[in-house]
Amino acid sequence: MSVARHVVPVLQTLSDGVAHRLWHDHIKSQKGALILAVLCMILFSAITSGQAFLVKPALDEVFINRDRTMLWFIPLLVVVLSFIKMASSYGQAVLMGQVGQRIIADLQKRIFSHLMRADLGYFLERGPGPLISGLTYDTQQLRVAVSIAFTGVARDLFSIIGLTSVMFYHDWRLACFAIVGIPLASVVIVWIGQRMRKVAGQSQAQMARLTARLEQTFQGVRQVKADNREDHEAAFAHGLIERLYRLNYKAVRTQAVASPSTEVIGGIAIATIISYGGFQVIEGHMTPGTFFSFITAMLLVYRPLKALAKLNTQIQEGLAAADRIYTVLDREPLVKDATDAKPLQTQGGAIRFERVTFGYQPSRPTIESLTLDIPAGKTVALVGASGAGKSTILNLILRFYDIDEGAVQIDGQDIREITLSSLRQAIALVSQDIDLFDDSVRANIGYGRTDADEEAIIQAATSAAAHDFITALPEGYDTVIGPSGYTLSGGQRQRLGIARAMVKNAPILLLDEATSALDSEAEKKIQEALNRLMRGRTTVVIAHRLSTIVDADLIAVMDQGRIVERGTHQELLQRGGVYARLYERQFADQQPVEPGSEATPSDVRHGA
Ligand SMILES: Nc1ncnc2c1ncn2[C@@H]1O[C@H](COP(=O)(O)OP(=O)(O)OP(=O)(O)O)[C@@H](O)[C@H]1O
Numbered sequence: 220m221s222v223a224r225h226v227v228p229v230l231q232t233l234s235d236g237v238a239h240r241l242w243h244d245h246i247k248s249q250k251g252a253l254i255l256a257v258l259c260m261i262l263f264s265a266i267t268s269g270q271a272f273l274v275k276p277a278l279d280e281v282f283i284n285r286d287r288t289m290l291w292f293i294p295l296l297v298v299v300l301s302f303i304k305m306a307s308s309y310g311q312a313v314l315m316g317q318v319g320q321r322i323i324a325d326l327q328k329r330i331f332s333h334l335m336r337a338d339l340g341y342f343l344e345r346g347p348g349p350l351i352s353g354l355t356y357d358t359q360q361l362r363v364a365v366s367i368a369f370t371g372v373a374r375d376l377f378s379i380i381g382l383t384s385v386m387f388y389h390d391w392r393l394a395c396f397a398i399v400g401i402p403l404a405s406v407v408i409v410w411i412g413q414r415m416r417k418v419a420g421q422s423q424a425q426m427a428r429l430t431a432r433l434e435q436t437f438q439g440v441r442q443v444k445a446d447n448r449e450d451h452e453a454a455f456a457h458g459l460i461e462r463l464y465r466l467n468y469k470a471v472r473t474q475a476v477a478s479p480s481t482e483v484i485g486g487i488a489i490a491t492i493i494s495y496g497g498f499q500v501i502e503g504h505m506t507p508g509t510f511f512s513f514i515t516a517m518l519l520v521y522r523p524l525k526a527l528a529k530l531n532t533q534i535q536e537g538l539a540a541a542d543r544i545y546t547v548l549d550r551e552p553l554v555k556d557a558t559d560a561k562p563l564q565t566q567g568g569a570i571r572f573e574r575v576t577f578g579y580q581p582s583r584p585t586i587e588s589l590t591l592d593i594p595a596g597k598t599v600a601l602v603g604a605s606g607a608g609k610s611t612i613l614n615l616i617l618r619f620y621d622i623d624e625g626a627v628q629i630d631g632q633d634i635r636e637i638t639l640s641s642l643r644q645a646i647a648l649v650s651q652d653i654d655l656f657d658d659s660v661r662a663n664i665g666y667g668r669t670d671a672d673e674e675a676i677i678q679a680a681t682s683a684a685a686h687d688f689i690t691a692l693p694e695g696y697d698t699v700i701g702p703s704g705y706t707l708s709g710g711q712r713q714r715l716g717i718a719r720a721m722v723k724n725a726p727i728l729l730l731d732e733a734t735s736a737l738d739s740e741a742e743k744k745i746q747e748a749l750n751r752l753m754r755g756r757t758t759v760v761i762a763h764r765l766s767t768i769v770d771a772d773l774i775a776v777m778d779q780g781r782i783v784e785r786g787t788h789q790e791l792l793q794r795g796g797v798y799a800r801l802y803e804r805q806f807a808d809q810q811p812v813e814p815g816s817e818a819t820p821s822d823v824r825h826g827a
């Protein structure tokens with residue numbers, strides 16, 4: 220039957236790999252509700268066909284034969300059928316709603332958990348935009364496709380079968396003629412489906428770019444305003460929006476071809492049928508009831524046919540979304556536990572870098588054949604120019620990235636052979652900017668250790684010199700801070716970061732510019748707090764202000780991924796190398812200009 224040809228593209232795409240996986244992972248478990256929903260839709264279609272069939276007795280018995288029993292019986296039947304139709308439609312909607320929303324929720328949970336296991340590099344490469352749209356937009360697209368694929372197919376397919384049966388029952392020649400148009404239409408429909416899939420993919424990618432840009436702009440709005448870049452940002456966003464518009468418009472245009480083309484084919488078919496059928500009735504070969512029942516069925520069959528045309532494109536869009544979702548789900552994290560990974564056994568947290576080579580891009584090493592010993596309980600400071608690779612060292616200790624050559628060991632255990640969770644449990648990080656979450660101060664301080672009690676939190680805050688400002692907040696430790704809460708100053712954020720590290724109470728401490736956002740008064744307090752924090756822990760500290768690290772047990776001076784000098788503050792000063800020059804320059808910067816020295820304004824005036 221030609222109807223079958225119409226459905227073939229849909230069925231083909233459903234046997235497609237992604238659809239198959241989707242069925243096993245997320246749809247199969249909802250089989251019961253799905254079958255019920257499909258049954259509801261079959262009932263719905265059967266009644267639609269029945270209603271078309273009823274036109275014949277209504278016309279022939281009531282209007283032509285003037286049968287009084289039929290006069291009340293047929294209207295009553297029509298009403299009863301409408302009620303059943305309503306109930307089945309309601310049942311279907313509720314059941315599919317449940318199935319569809321369940322699929323969204325399950326997928327979102329699965330994607331989110333998977334993303335949480337992904338390596339840091341994955342997030343940094345992509346930015347949050349595409350990841351967020353994958354969780355929201357793609358899952359939504361998929362839900363639409365799934366619900367259409369099941370109940371849409373059930374309703375439309377069975378309506379078509381039922382209604383064409385009515386047509387064939389009345390006059391098979393006429394029916395054959397009426398459905399000749401269908402294969403013609405299906406060619407158009409398959410073509411449109413393919414185009415839609417392509418355009419949908421492009422518009423999704425564009426949407427992700429826009430989301431990412433919006434996020435960046437809104438997050439960096441301070442910089443935007445300070446630099447008068449509002450117009451520039453607007454122009455940039457306009458460009459992205461305009462491209463999105465063009466892609467969406469293209470999608471609409473493609474979609475818009477589908478309906479009118481089936482419409483024209485339908486119109487021609489109807490015109491021909493009226494001429495032929497009218498002739499049959501006039502000649503007495505057919506009753507008017509039969510003819511009008513036929514016409515009713517035929518008019519009714521075009522709607523599900525058109526829906527089926529749209530159905531294909533919607534399923535294609537859903538499959539494109541499923542493809543993107545599975546691309547995310549199939550990506551194995553680059554950094555993960557080895558199969559026989561054991562928990563880290565800490566004995567003070569000595570760290571050793573042995574001829575470590577690492578590059579964010581394989582071609583260009585950021586760290587080159589670096590060897591560094593950080594004995595347990597000691598403090599090692601990393602200094603050096605910006606971009607020298609200091610923060611990268613911390614990334615490697617935390618195993619945010621896997622190294623290319625050599626080994627990183629903690630207490631003699633290669634960090635690739637221990638579990639990630641035990642590794643990170645043993646390390647507290649205070650980074651260049653402290654990430655605060657949309658939660659209470661208390662929860663933010665206890666972030667690294669969920670079992671910390673109130674006393675531990677307050678003690679940590681006190682030794683981080685944060686207790687005073689926290690109690691001055693509107694709701695003290697209950698004040699919600701972070702993105703949509705109370706906004707803290709840079710120094711306050713850092714003190715929370717330090718308190719967070721205190722609470723975690725890990726044997727290894729990594730400090731990246733921990734005191735950079737503080738004035739010297741606060742810095743002194745913080746330095747004391749840090750000294751308390753560092754006591755008895757293995758500490759790697761990065762500081763641009765060398766005054767903060769003069770007491771370190773070892774200072775390693777880095778340049779372009781290598782350690783070029785190492786020693787204590789005194790040793791390095793005596794050597795008179797890179798460190799000594801760095802220190803002298805900073806020392807000189809901090810000295811006030813002496814009156815009478817060459818560069819004073821008064822000298823300039825005298826000279827003039
Ligand atoms: N996630 C990343 N992906 C790719 N390249 C990176 C990444 N992070 C840092 N880099 C590059 O690696 C090099 C070392 O960066 P790193 O952050 O370690 O420098 P740094 O010594 O901490 O500098 P600063 O003192 O400015 O913080 C730089 O050239 C930087 O551009």
Ligand SMILES: [Mg+2]
Pocket residue numbers: 609610611651731
């Ligand atoms: Mg850095």
